[in-house]
Amino acid sequence: MKQLKEDMSLSIRARYPLLYLVTSEEARAEEILQEIAQSSRKDLFTWSLSQGLVPSKDGGPDCNEPESILKHIEASDKKAIFVLRDFHPFLEKEIVLRRLRDLISNLKKSYKTVVLVSPVMKIPPELEKDITVFDLPLPDPKELTAVLNRLLAPYRDSDKVKIDLPPELLEKVVQATLGLTRNEAENVFAKALITGRQFGWDDLPSIIEEKKQLIRKSGILDFIGLSTQLNQVGGLDKLKGWLAERGRAFSVKARDYGLPEPKGLLMLGVQGCGKSLAAKAIAAEWNLPLLRLDVGKIFDSFVGSSEDNMRKAIHQAEAMSPTILWLDEIEKGFSGIQSSGSVDSGTTARIFATFLTWMQEKTKPVFVIATANNVEDLPPELLRKGRFDEIFFIDLPKEGERAKIFDIHIRLKKRDPKKFDVAALAKAADQFSGAEIEQAILSAMYRAYAEDREFTTEDVAQEIGRTVPLAVTMKEKVQYLRDWAKHRARPAS
Template sequence: MKRLKEEMSLSIRARYPLLYLVTSEEARAEEMLEGIAQSSRKELIVWSLSKGLMPSRYGDKQDNDPEAVLKHIEASEKKAIFVLRDFHPFLEKEIVLRHLRDLIAHLKKSYKTVVLVSPVLKIPPELEKDITVFDLPLPDAKELTSILNNLLEPYRDSDKVRIDLPPELLEKVVQATLGLTRNEAENVFAKALITGRQFGWDDLPSIIEEKKQLIRKSGILDFIGLSTQLNQVGGLDKLKAWLKERGRAFSVKAREYGLPEPKGLLMLGVQGCGKSLAAKAIAAEWNLPLLRLDVGKIFDSFVGSSEDNMRKAIQQAEAMSPAILWLDEIEKGFSGIQSSGSVDSGTTARIFATFLTWMQEKTKPVFVIATANNVEDLPPELLRKGRFDEIFFIDLPQESERATIFDIHIRLKQREPNKFDIAALAKAADQFSGAEIEQSILSAMYRAFAEDREFTSDDVVQEIGRTVPLAVTAEEKIQYLRDWARHRARPAS
């Protein structure tokens, strides 16, 4: 915000005639422009289609006609910054465009500047050489901290509201609201405050959930709720230890220590062994919003739209940072890269190149989690050092891990594990994946429910016996995957 203010102030002093400020936060933009106007000893005059010139004393009359306001600006002798709200639709009218081009030549010789403020960037070719575009950044951590403190200040000595906001929680709350506008942040803070008449650690997940509204508006990314905890993932002890080491790495304290933010993680392995579950659990463990990028939603039939969708998805993820961006089965999303030039005019290759470049050069704390089942379909560029912090291989669970998985799933079904022979179940389910273990429990429950009784260990063992696991039907493919990962990836267990 400070840098933008300096750049716009310099442009106005240099008599740039026409500036375009892209933002949906009119009030915040005009507060900044008011400060620039005061420092440059100019007046700030605002026009909108609904209200005309404001304050009305700045014009001979309060006129809401776009042609009339351009004529008024040209005739005005004031040293002023004229703000035109949502002027972009009128740029399609030939007469308005011609008036504006005539005005530009006049403004260069005056102490007047026109600033178009709009959430939509729409520049006609005729104005490309004469207009300067700026983007109003979303509130940073410092501004959000100020917003939160201002909201909580009246309640700090109140008996009706309990505020428990140590520095570590304050930093987490502010991080959770990065990517919101000022109004959105104020609404989220106020909602958290009045919901339980307190402000503490319990409010953090609900604040993150509020970001779901932003993602729904974009339509490109999916927001995944924080529903799965890391203790609901059986096994994967080495992966969990690695995650716990990096859990605090998104904090200011980590930056002061000299650590960069973690870049990302590639999890590859056997289907149904918990890769997707682990991705969801990481977000809950780190209290970060989880955004899923469905590559299929990126592709569009119009030329250039697919590449633009990828850039929008990246911008959305960065606006929500710190956040986790999850690409499930990434090899399928970017399949056909080698033949992209002849199949889709290179669209897939260009989208993949944009994503790879961003992964390598990104400066915002967006942690990328990619999962894959078929390593032979992964583009070699994706596996190069620097894309991810680590590559983990998730194999079929060992017997002790299968016991943990049975314990977890039986508890999730509202049953007591000590009423089941967990050791016998784990031994019987040799070469079963986590998903196959869950399905064997569900099948046993369906059978017992149909017979109007409670399911038992024997029911589960019978269902295990009826199932041919993927480790048998796809034995050669799984062995190839193990051989590949032996010297190229870290074991998750």
């Protein structure tokens, strides 16, 4: 924000005639321009099609049309900044465009500056050489903290509302709203306050859930709710330990200590062994929004649109940081890179290159989680050191881990695991993945429900006996994956 003020102020003092500020937050934009106007001892006027010139002063009633406001600016002898709201549709009119181009030479010889404020950037080719574009960044943590404190101030001594905001929680709450506009953040804070009549740790998931609205508007990323806890993932003890070490690394305290934000994690493994489940659980454990990037949504039939979609997805993930960006089965999303030049004119290769460069150079705290089943389909560039903090291999669960998985799934079905011989089931389900264990329980439940009774250990055991696990049917592939990971990845359990 400070840099934007300095850059715009310098441009105005240097008599740049036409500035374009891209933002949907008109109020924040005009607050900044008001500060710049005061520091440079200039007046500030705003114009819109609905309200005309404000304050009107000598503008009069004839300034309600785009042509008339340009005439007025040209005739004015004031030292002033003229803010034109949502002026971009009128740039398509030939007479307006011509009058604006005529005005530019006048502005260069005066102490007047025109600033176009609009949520979209539309610049006709005729203006490209005379216009300077600025982007208003979304509110930073300092500004969001001020918004929250201003909202909570009337309630701090109230008996009706309980406010428990230690510094660590305050930082987490502010982090949860990064990527929202000031109005959106204020609405989220107000909703959390009204819903529970308190403000504490329990409000974090609901604040993060509110970001779902922001994601739905883009259509490229999917927002995944915080529904899975890490204790609902059986086994993977080494992975859980690694995650626990890095869970607090998204804080200011970690930056002061000298630690950078964690970059990301690549999880390779046998299908159905909990990679996707772990990705969801990590977001819930760290109280960070989870965004899933579906590479299929990136591709577009129009030339250049696919690359633009990837840049938009990256920009949105960074705007909401700290956040987690999840690419499920990444090898399928970026398959065909080697033949991209002859198959799709290099589109896949360019998108992949954009993504890799961003992963290497990103400065915003976006933790990338990638999952993969077929290691031979992974591009070598993705596995280079520096892309991810760590590569974990998730193997089939061992007997003790299978027992935990049975325990978890039986509890999730609202049954008491003590009424089942979990140890015997874990032993019988040798070479079963977590997904196959869940399916065996579901099949047993279907059979018992059809017979109007409760399902038992014997029902589950029968389903296990009927199932040929993937590790058996795809034995060679599973062994290849294990051999590859032996010296190239850390075991997750």
